[in-house]
Amino acid sequence: MSQTSPKPDLPDFPAEIEADPKQLPYDKEQLLRFFAAMRLARAFEEKLGALYRQGKLLGAAYLGMGQEATSVGCISLLDKGDYFSTVSRNLSAWFYRGVEPGHVLARWFGKDQSPSHGRDLGLFLADLENYGIAPFHNGSMAAWIPTGAGYALSFKMRKQPNIYLAFTGDGATSPGDFYEGLNFASIHKLPLVIIAEMNQFAYSTPPEKQMPVKNIADRAPAFNIYSEIAYGNDLFKVIDASRRGIDHARSGNGPALIELKTFRQRGHGEHDDMSYVPRELREFWENRDPIRMYRRWMIERAEIPALDIERIEEDASHQIERAVEYAEALPYPSPEAVTERLYAPSPHDPRAEDRKNIFEPIENPAVPSLTATKERSTGGHF
Amino acid sequence: MAQMTYLQAISDALRYEMRRDSNVFVLGEDIGAFGGAFKITQGFIDEFGAERVIDTPISESGFVGAACAAATTGFRPVVEFQFIDFIACAFDQIVNFAAKCYYRWGIAVPVVFRGPTGGGIHAGPYHSQNPEAWFTHVPGLKVVLPATAKDAKGLLIAAIRDNNPVVYMENKFLYRHYKEDVPEGEYTVPIGVAALRTMGDDLSIISYGATVHLCVEVARTLEREGASVEVVDLRSLVPLDRETVLASVRKTGKVLVAHEANITGGFGGEIAAIIAQDAFEYLDAPVMRIASLDVPVPFSPPLEMAMLPSVDKILAAARQLLAY
CATH class of the missing domain: 3.40.50.920 (Rossmann fold)
Incomplete structure (x- = not known):
């Protein structure tokens, strides 16, 4: 039985970027830098999708097309020493921070690429040292919110002026970890910024089956934290809202939750035909593609020569070609490596001499009903 | 040497490590002014302050996830579960984050999860369990269970200095039923020697x-x-x-x-x-x-x-x- 979707309640978002370029603090180089990261991610994901359909990709392909402005906008505001974590829709955030597409693709291919050396999927990455990308439990939704609280806690304990930025999706605001992490962070006024991308579907589940409120930000009052909602496909609206959230957190006022309304243009993974997405909704957001809107704005409003933009687009294609070459040429990890790097060496690991004298008798064993002595401290159990 | 109960030996180890290394901090429910349900951390908040003796909301998954993250930045958190039974609430963060992080990324997670196990004290199904096998099945975790006061101290100090997540299971009957001479000051027991x-x-x-x-x-x-x-x-x-x-x-x-x-x-x-x-x-x-x-x-x-x-x-x- 086919089910007709109800006509979606469409928001009032313009199909163009409204910012006045003269009012923005960005020069041409910076404007093109935003574009380069977004365009590179789009080209990378187009390639991933093609490889998936050709049967050349290991496992599934989860793409973030349509969420490039949310990713790049807020990540561009990070300072030195800030940490962040992404979900599977934020490749452009990595690229903005300088992550090499070839390295990402090599991980996707299961090759011997640091730091995972074939042990985890290509869509995950943790590299605190080089990019400030924090590790977390990528399996369970919202498991990264307590983790984010922990990074924010360590900034606070060390009196570092840094923040932790955690991307999350609408679906990932339902599990208990979302509540537990934000609750802890708010009690301790930790510099945690949640970038909640409302991309309309958690796999196939729409927001109305995910939450009893209209917006993710409607959950924020329970935590007594700063929150606001912005249009996520307009790069500058993303930047404005994220900046307020980040400033709030960096100033010691506690967490912030910035909800960005956007749209996941592809299925949950490339295996998903999105049959559950109403046509009107898809069309609405297709007319509001963040990269196309930004490109048009650069030419029409910011008067950036089309040639400069085309050069970046060509460069993105070349980078993807080089990434494929690099990833294909890289060897797989050797099977012998499978048990390596499981435990970190530690100061009290056993040495041969530790077994020389292991006779340590128990003189007076404590046995229930045989043991007469019992010391109680005041107030303690038992 | 000093006579210590099993419980005092645990407190002594924690106090010793917190004095030695400012990166060691403790967190858990009611461990601050109250000193913990079993009084392991009695007096700690006065000596080390609320920043290093963190009273948490009742949310094991939340504070365990936070502790693991802090551990990757150089801190050495010691998480107290009021009863080890409640570790079930934090299972996901322990087995899927703490245990796998070093294998996945080469980022070490030096954190200790400690709490009272064991029955025989008429505490019923949720305050008496011995869940060590849940964790021995998970590659990436270490699991230690001291039987004596000396080992309670030596293994806890070694666990805190260990660069891996260590599940340290205490026995609540032994807390105040076992007492022996325990070395004062520095004392460690290697992890993995019977x-x-x-x-x-x-x-x-x-x-x-x-x-x-x-x-x-x-x-x-x-x-x-x-x-x-x-x-x-x-x-x-x-x-x-x-x-x-x-x-x-x-x-x-x-x-x-x-x-x-x-x-x-x-x-x-x-x-x-x-x-x-x-x-x-x-x-x-x-x-x-x-x-x-x-x-x-x-x-x-x-x-x-x-x-x-x-x-x-x-x-x-x-x-x-x-x-x-």
């Missing part, structure tokens, strides 16, 4: 945690009857001191494995399998196991006693093996 609590030639009893005390009592009784029994206290299940286990088995040829956790899927099965594989030709009798029955820990004393291992149950099995 101890012999008695030495003997006729039978090996392999155990860990509070059950070791029952086994020593059994060995004493059998000694009076002319048998010579060796009690091996594993102290650490992961990593496991296979060498000491196998050396004892090869000497005695008869093995009884005893622990308080229920029998099916318990760590004793792993010990029995290792012995069957690596010391089969030395065995003079089947490997026997004494453990709790496969039921939740019941509240009413006759039920609880029927469920738990006891000196009598271990003694009966030991006699059976000696006569085999």
Whole structure:
């Protein structure tokens, strides 16, 4: 039985970027830098999708097309020493921070690429040292919110002026970890910024089956934290809202939750035909593609020569070609490596001499009903 | 040396490490002004301040996730579970984040998860469990269970300095029922080295945690009857001191494995399998196991006693093996 979707309640978002370029603090180089990261991610994901359909990709392909402005906008505001974590829709955030597409693709291919050396999927990455990308439990939704609280806690304990930025999706605001992490962070006024991308579907589940409120930000009052909602496909609206959230957190006022309304243009993974997405909704957001809107704005409003933009687009294609070459040429990890790097060496690991004298008798064993002595401290159990 | 209860030895280790290393901090429920449900951290907040003795909301998954993250930045958090039963609420963060992080990314997670285990104190199904086998099954975690006050101190200090997540399981009966001389100041026990609590030639009893005390009592009784029994206290299940286990088995040829956790899927099965594989030709009798029955820990004393291992149950099995 086919089910007709109800006509979606469409928001009032313009199909163009409204910012006045003269009012923005960005020069041409910076404007093109935003574009380069977004365009590179789009080209990378187009390639991933093609490889998936050709049967050349290991496992599934989860793409973030349509969420490039949310990713790049807020990540561009990070300072030195800030940490962040992404979900599977934020490749452009990595690229903005300088992550090499070839390295990402090599991980996707299961090759011997640091730091995972074939042990985890290509869509995950943790590299605190080089990019400030924090590790977390990528399996369970919202498991990264307590983790984010922990990074924010360590900034606070060390009196570092840094923040932790955690991307999350609408679906990932339902599990208990979302509540537990934000609750802890708010009690301790930790510099945690949640970038909640409302991309309309958690796999196939729409927001109305995910939450009893209209917006993710409607959950924020329970935590007594700063929150606001912005249009996520307009790069500058993303930047404005994220900046307020980040400033709030960096100033010691506690967490912030910035909800960005956007749209996941592809299925949950490339295996998903999105049959559950109403046509009107898809069309609405297709007319509001963040990269196309930004490109048009650069030419029409910011008067950036089309040639400069085309050069970046060509460069993105070349980078993807080089990434494929690099990833294909890289060897797989050797099977012998499978048990390596499981435990970190530690100061009290056993040495041969530790077994020389292991006779340590128990003189007076404590046995229930045989043991007469019992010391109680005041107030303690038992 | 100073006389300390098992509980005082745990407090002493924590205090020693917190004084030595400012990166060590503790967090858990009611551990600040109240000093914890069992008073392990009594007085800590006065000495170390609320920044390093963090009272958490009741949200194990939340504060465990936070502790693990802080651990990757150079802190050495020690998480207290009020009762180890509540570790179930944080299972996901422990087994899926803490345990796998170093393998996935080469980023170490030096965190200790500690809390009281064990039954026999009429606390019912949710305050009496022995869940060590949940964690020994997870590559990337270390699992230690001290049976003495000395080990409680030495293993906790080693666990805090360990660069991996360590599940440190205390026994709440031992807290105030066991007291001995414990070295003051610096004292560590390597993680992965067993101890012999008695030495003997006729039978090996392999155990860990509070059950070791029952086994020593059994060995004493059998000694009076002319048998010579060796009690091996594993102290650490992961990593496991296979060498000491196998050396004892090869000497005695008869093995009884005893622990308080229920029998099916318990760590004793792993010990029995290792012995069957690596010391089969030395065995003079089947490997026997004494453990709790496969039921939740019941509240009413006759039920609880029927469920738990006891000196009598271990003694009966030991006699059976000696006569085999």
